[in-house]
Amino acid sequence: MGESFRFSDDKELTEQTDQDLARAVLARDRKAAARFVEMFADDVYSLIWNRLTPRVGAVDDLVQETFLAAWSALGRYTGEAPLRQWILSIARHKVHDHYRRAFQWNFDAVDDEPAEAESIETALLETERSERVLATLETLRPEYAALLRWRYWDGQSAREMAVATGKTEKAIERMLARARMEFREKWEAAHGRT
């Protein structure tokens, strides 16, 4: 077994040191595991917290799931991308999985097509992180809030969401329309018509 992992410079990380760290973690060096957590936990936490806010109850679990998934996949890390980018991509997948789980909906019940609410869509896109939007999302039913965050904050298209959930694109669009309608109702109740 090789020598224990140690950085020569904590701040100037190169791809080589990323690979050194990956190898050391895989070599079951506990000190490398500590370094791995210390280096990337804030980034992963920040990404997931920002994607899930204002419903942040699942953030801790998703961060931990991300690291355990990274451990399982670390043997396939090639060093082509910085380790930070690599683990953040795993975190994004975890967020998508979370959206899919939160997105339990009986699509058969959605057989009509509510009118589009373009002004509400614009509000979601342009003022996406404002306190008022967050507060309104908090009042929606969880599956609607998850759907709107997934679509507008995570930038997933209806087609991508359909593939991810095994639903049709049309069903996703209907569901989005419903979610936007509920958002508009809550928004107008709180802030008047936009």
Added chain:
Amino acid sequence: MDEPRRKAPARLKSRIYSALVEKQAEEGLLPLGQCQGLCVFEQAVALLPSEDLQSRNPCRVCHARVLAENLEDPPIWWPNCPYSDFKKS
């Protein structure tokens, strides 16, 4: 749009570290004698002549782990303890 940067809670880092080391330990950890930056307790274990013992995870029975996984600012100050370092990072 720049997203606000947040720091992960120290107790979360501690729990993640514990979980990772548990995974590493499933096939035996790198013996403490081959590790650098040992805490005072690990140094004591590293003196043992058994590589099997050195490949185990003494943090499992350490009060520092329990404190760090449950308190954001645990009373742990000794050097080279990851659980102590997480509260400073």
